[in-house]
Amino acid sequence: KNEVEQSPQNLTAQEGEFITINCSYSVGISALHWLQQHPGGGIVSLFMLSSGKKKHGRLIATINIQEKHSSLHITASHPRDSAVYICAVPNYGGSQGNLIFGKGTKLSVKP
Amino acid sequence: DGGITQSPKYLFRKEGQNVTLSCEQNLNHDAMYWYRQDPGQGLRLIYYSQIVNDFQKGDIAEGYSVSREKKESFPLTVTSAQKNPTAFYLCASKIQHQPADTQYFGPGTRLTVL
Numbered sequence: 562k563n564e565v566e567q568s569p570q571n572l573t574a575q576e577g578e579f580i581t582i583n584c585s586y587s588v589g590i591s592a593l594h595w596l597q598q599h600p601g602g603g604i605v606s607l608f609m610l611s612s613g614k615k616k617h618g619r620l621i622a623t624i625n626i627q628e629k630h631s632s633l634h635i636t637a638s639h640p641r642d643s644a645v646y647i648c649a650v651p652n653y654g655g656s657q658g659n660l661i662f663g664k665g666t667k668l669s670v671k672p
Numbered sequence: 673d674g675g676i677t678q679s680p681k682y683l684f685r686k687e688g689q690n691v692t693l694s695c696e697q698n699l700n701h702d703a704m705y706w707y708r709q710d711p712g713q714g715l716r717l718i719y720y721s722q723i724v725n726d727f728q729k730g731d732i733a734e735g736y737s738v739s740r741e742k743k744e745s746f747p748l749t750v751t752s753a754q755k756n757p758t759a760f761y762l763c764a765s766k767i768q769h770q771p772a773d774t775q776y777f778g779p780g781t782r783l784t785v786l
Binding site for chain 2: 649
């Protein structure tokens with residue numbers, strides 16, 4: 562079973578700072594999800610990536626398949642970026658087709 | 673617009689009562705999933721269904737039951753046997769036989785048992 566580790570668990574930043582959240586996993590995968598969970602609980606899929614880098618607005622996600630590591634970067638952070646960021650990978654251990662999730666990184670951006 | 677709906681967003685129940693959480697999708701997806709989230713923990717798989725009229729237990733199925741009578745619906749019942757039912761519940765779906773990384777997520781239901 563894949564183990565997913567995220568760091569840091571909690572992150573406080575000042576508005577405008579560059580943010581990096583890391584995700585490591587133990588078993589090779591074909592792709593990885595980055596998700597955003599707002600205080601109300603709803604989860605939004607930010608990225609699904611299998612190699613290299615993807616960019617959407619101020620968000621950048623990178624993945625290194627060989628090193629089993631992914632990072633989520635936020636440039637020019639804003640208080641509205643405050644949320645929990647979760648990485649998730651496929652569970653290849655069985656036939657379920659489900660995802661295995663990290664515990665999340667709680668980001669708080671102060672004005 | 674296609675998507676997954678979960679209702680209600682917030683649900684309160686008294687201890688000892690069964691409660692059913694709704695999950696509906698109009699994406700024509702074969703597979704559907706229920707996950708549970710507790711503070712400080714990653715989402716964990718409760719039940720999943722890959723086709724209509726079939727479902728399987730996930731990692732933490734005890735105290736829960738599901739049904740899959742229609743392709744678009746996968747309701748989750750939290751029974752009185754579930755020791756710690758207060759949690760955030762997330763429903764997801766995907767096309768069968770596609771990689772697990774193509775899942776779509778509902779908005780979630782936060783259940784509080786008083």
